[in-house]
Amino acid sequence: MAWSAPKTWVSPEVLSDTKLNQYLRDNQLYLISTAEDSYVLDGGTDYLTTSTTFADVDGINLSFVLTPEAMGTLLVGFHGVVSHNTANGRIYFDITVNGVVQGGQSGIVQDRRAAIAERGAVNFTRMLSVTPGVEYTINLQWRTSVGTATLYNGDAAVAADDVEGQFWVKEI
Amino acid sequence: MVWTAPKTWAVDEVLTAADMNTYLRDNTEHLFDRPSDSYENDLSGNISTTSTVLVAVDATRYQVSIDSSNHVLVHFHGTVQIGAINNEANFDIAVDGVLQGDSVGGILNARATVNNYRTPVSFSRLVGPLSPGTHVITLYWSVSAGTLTMLNQAAGATQSVVGQFWAHEV
Numbered sequence: 001m002a003w004s005a006p007k008t009w010v011s012p013e014v015l016s017d018t019k020l021n022q023y024l025r026d027n028q029l030y031l032i033s034t035a036e037d038s039y040v041l042d043g044g045t046d047y048l049t050t051s052t053t054f055a056d057v058d059g060i061n062l063s064f065v066l067t068p069e070a071m072g073t074l075l076v077g078f079h080g081v082v083s084h085n086t087a088n089g090r091i092y093f094d095i096t097v098n099g100v101v102q103g104g105q106s107g108i109v110q111d112r113r114a115a116i117a118e119r120g121a122v123n124f125t126r127m128l129s130v131t132p133g134v135e136y137t138i139n140l141q142w143r144t145s146v147g148t149a150t151l152y153n154g155d156a157a158v159a160a161d162d163v164e165g166q167f168w169v170k171e172i
Numbered sequence: 173m174v175w176t177a178p179k180t181w182a183v184d185e186v187l188t189a190a191d192m193n194t195y196l197r198d199n200t201e202h203l204f205d206r207p208s209d210s211y212e213n214d215l216s217g218n219i220s221t222t223s224t225v226l227v228a229v230d231a232t233r234y235q236v237s238i239d240s241s242n243h244v245l246v247h248f249h250g251t252v253q254i255g256a257i258n259n260e261a262n263f264d265i266a267v268d269g270v271l272q273g274d275s276v277g278g279i280l281n282a283r284a285t286v287n288n289y290r291t292p293v294s295f296s297r298l299v300g301p302l303s304p305g306t307h308v309i310t311l312y313w314s315v316s317a318g319t320l321t322m323l324n325q326a327a328g329a330t331q332s333v334v335g336q337f338w339a340h341e342v
Contacts, residue, residue, distance in 0.1 A: 006200045009192035023196065031203050073208060073340070090290070092333075104215055104332030110251040110323060112290035123294045124249035127210045127338045145330075172206070172340065 003070035038168035042154030079123035080165025086147035209236035210338035234311035249294035250335025254284035255318035
């Protein structure tokens with residue numbers, strides 16, 4: 001449903017059904033259902049990376065394309081559980097917006113696992129200022145400092161590490 | 173656009189342009205463009221504290237201001253380093269100088285399992301409803317002993333983490 005900038009009413013003015021539908025019905029419908037997308041990490045195979053430069057975690061599932069119609073802000077959220085095969089191995093997360101990384105060399109969140117296979121939670125909710133009407137592609141990226149990092153992906157077994165994280169975006 | 177509590181319309185009431193603009197136009201615009209503010213790490217160098225009581229992370233940074241009389245969602249995510257094993261970091265937020273959590277523990281705690289323990293910190297806190305007007309929301313922290321560091325090094329450094337602190341009316 002398209003958004004219309006609320007009109008300024010004048011006196012006298014005919015309160016037509018066309019105006020009420022456009023400025024009341026349609027705008028309320030827009031506000032109640034702004035753009036969003038999400039993916040639950042329940043793919044059955046854990047994500048692994050040995051890359052020391054930022055790369056997509058999953059360029060298909062953990063990648064969203066959306067066009068905020070009118071509101072100028074997006075929230076991008078992620079929560080998941082990670083581990084590392086190297087003591088003191090570091091895991092870095094970032095997001096790209098139309099291919100542009102948002103963080104620095106160490107992304108927007110950096111985690112360090114003190115012990116091998118020690119699990120830890122990672123989460124963030126990032127606020128982005130966006131231009132209405134422009135299409136945005138948002139990807140979750142990660143890298144490691146050394147060795148292999150793991151992001152659990154709901155491996156279908158009922159186990160402590162069968163953790164179903166989530167990556168999401170919502171226009172607000 | 174300022175939010176005005178919706179009026180209760182009465183039978184036989186004259187539907188004025190002023191009311192339509194206040195209660196339809198302005199309130200709809202407010203819902204469309206809620207008050208919001210955010211701060212991102214400026215990558216000007218790591219920030220450290222040795223304070224054992226909760227203090228503002230910085231005098232001017234990690235502060236947001238928001239003009240709202242409703243609930244506000246406050247979020248922080250970043251990465252910190254706790255200098256020594258078993259030392260603890262605590263975080264809180266202050267709304268107009270008033271801490272929201274326990275006076276010692278705050279709203280979030282992390283404990284180091286090794287020296288120079290580096291960990292992501294993230295929380296989302298709902299506050300309010302706030303009184304009408306502009307409110308300043310500030311990130312606070314403390315460490316039980318030793319040094320607590322917020323990673324904020326220049327771009328290209330291994331400790332260059334672009335954390336974010338934001339508030340948005342919901």
